[in-house]
Amino acid sequence: MILKSIQAISSLPQHSIIITPNTIIMSEEEIKTYHGSCHCGNFAFTVTVPEIKRGARCNCSLCHRKGYFWLSVKPEQFKADEGTGELACYQVSEGCNRHLFCATCGTGVMAKKPDESFMAVNLNTVKDLDRKSLEVKE
Numbered sequence: 001m002i003l004k005s006i007q008a009i010s011s012l013p014q015h016s017i018i019i020t021p022n023t024i025i026m027s028e029e030e031i032k033t034y035h036g037s038c039h040c041g042n043f044a045f046t047v048t049v050p051e052i053k054r055g056a057r058c059n060c061s062l063c064h065r066k067g068y069f070w071l072s073v074k075p076e077q078f079k080a081d082e083g084t085g086e087l088a089c090y091q092v093s094e095g096c097n098r099h100l101f102c103a104t105c106g107t108g109v110m111a112k113k114p115d116e117s118f119m120a121v122n123l124n125t126v127k128d129l130d131r132k133s134l135e136v137k138e
Contacts, residue, residue, distance in 0.1 A: 036126040038101035038109055042085040045109070047121055049077050054135035056124045062092060062099060066108050069131060070120040078110075078119060 029050040037044040053089045063070075087100040087109060096117070097111040111120045123131060 013137065034126050034129065036109070036121065037084075038105050038107035038125060039104035040102060040107075040132070042104045043087055043102050044081040045121075046079045046081060047071075047073055047077055047126070049073060049080075052123070052126070052129060052134065054137055055131070056120075056137040059138070060092075066122070068108055068111075069123040069134075069136075069138075070111070071123050071126075072120050075116065075119055077097045085096060 006078050028112060032051050034047045034049070034052065035044070036047065049071070054072060055071050057063070057069060085102070085104070088103040089100055091098045091114075095114065097113055099108055100110045100112065101108045107125060108122050109125050110122060112118065121127060122135070
């Protein structure tokens with residue numbers, strides 16, 4: 001019975017599922033797919049995450065100067081679109097985040113820790129997102 005319930009619920013692709021030994025709970029948070037790109041369109045990507053309601057501003061000198069507005073994502077939530085170009089990389093110093101940007105137009109798209117344990121997408125590159133309505137974490 002529980003296996004059939006899990007299979008039935010797991011066939012609903014737009015909801016998160018939490019399974020504990022005695023309960024099955026469906027999250028009310030709908031999973032959405034967002035598309036983004038650099039300014040020239042040479043690099044395009046898809047992010048599949050719960051509805052974006054907030055972003056973060058980093059106070060480091062680079063992020064501050066560039067005006068980045070970050071959303072932390074897991075690597076499995078981010079996918080570069082097929083046929084898109086490569087991103088160039090700038091790293092302030094060893095061990096710092098690698099900032100990835102389009103080599104053609106210069107748009108900062110994302111940042112990653114060197115060990116890939118952290119990844120963030122610049123929300124300014126996400127299409128059809130009302131950034132003014134988002135909560136800002138400083």
